[in-house]
Amino acid sequence: MKPVRQNGIFFMAQKRDNSAWIKGGAISGGGAPPSGGRAWRLILLGAPGVGKGTQADLLCERLGPLHLSTGDVFRAAKSAPASERTPAIERALGYMQRGELVPDETVIDLVRERVACLRDAGGFLLDGFPRTVVQAEALRQLMQAEQLTLDGVLDYELPTAEVIQRLSGRRTCAGCKAVFHVVTLPPKREGVCDHCGGQLYQREDDRPESIQVRLDAYAKSTLPLTEYYRKLDLLIPISATGSPEEIFQRTLEALQARV
Numbered sequence: 300m301k302p303v304r305q306n307g308i309f310f311m312a313q314k315r316d317n318s319a320w321i322k323g324g325a326i327s328g329g330g331a332p333p334s335g336g337r338a339w340r341l342i343l344l345g346a347p348g349v350g351k352g353t354q355a356d357l358l359c360e361r362l363g364p365l366h367l368s369t370g371d372v373f374r375a376a377k378s379a380p381a382s383e384r385t386p387a388i389e390r391a392l393g394y395m396q397r398g399e400l401v402p403d404e405t406v407i408d409l410v411r412e413r414v415a416c417l418r419d420a421g422g423f424l425l426d427g428f429p430r431t432v433v434q435a436e437a438l439r440q441l442m443q444a445e446q447l448t449l450d451g452v453l454d455y456e457l458p459t460a461e462v463i464q465r466l467s468g469r470r471t472c473a474g475c476k477a478v479f480h481v482v483t484l485p486p487k488r489e490g491v492c493d494h495c496g497g498q499l500y501q502r503e504d505d506r507p508e509s510i511q512v513r514l515d516a517y518a519k520s521t522l523p524l525t526e527y528y529r530k531l532d533l534l535i536p537i538s539a540t541g542s543p544e545e546i547f548q549r550t551l552e553a554l555q556a557r558v
């Protein structure tokens with residue numbers, strides 16, 4: 300991979316292999332910060348609908364940190380054979396199958412099993428962890444023991460009305476499950492899937508009332524966490540308005556301001 304320089308920050312050309320994180324094994328080869336650049340150790344926060352996933356991809360492709368998403372770990376574990384599951388994953392799946400919330404202790408164990416990824420010389424972008432102050436405190440201790448420093452917590456913000464506008468425009472194909480958007484990705488024929496000719500409908504989750512409920516729940520559960528990082532002067536609020544590229548440039552500026 301050849302680093303590219305833009306605005307004084309070195310970019311990697313592609314996302315790095317994060318299989319050690321997914322499976323919970325040792326890291327193969329290990330990463331290195333882009334020459335002349337630096338390794339970023341970051342946490343990603345943002346409500347549903349703010350475009351956090353796109354920013355995660357851009358950050359990891361261009362700045363080189365490993366993308367450490369707990370959601371990815373859970374998704375992969377569900378389809379992995381039991382023999383390949385780590386103890387913490389096995390316990391986490393048990394809670395999930397019973398429809399229970401995975402407790403802090405188990406989530407922390409899951410990250411502890413993957414501590415090699417936190418040590419990675421190319422840095423990391425944590426996504427989905429920490430979710431609570433207890434988890435944040437455990438991460439702080441884990442990083443302290445490893446003599447690692449957290450660079451910041453990227454918190455993407457978008458007015459509620461805009462999130463509702465974005466998400467409520469989504470239409471899903473009843474046949475092949477393809478997702479369209481009435482404004483940003485309209486089908487060729489209104490209400491009809493481009494791929495299979497199936498009928499498009501609005502999922503229950505994408506109705507404004509449901510979105511409002513999800514956003515309220517997110518805000519309520521995340522507030523203690525953002526307050527925790529604000530007090531540590533690690534919180535980096537970023538406006539998530541505009542195009543993905545505009546949001547990314549804003550992120551870079553915010554990061555550079557802290558170097």
Ligand SMILES: [Zn+2]
Nearest residue numbers: 472475492495
């Ligand atoms: Zn379809």
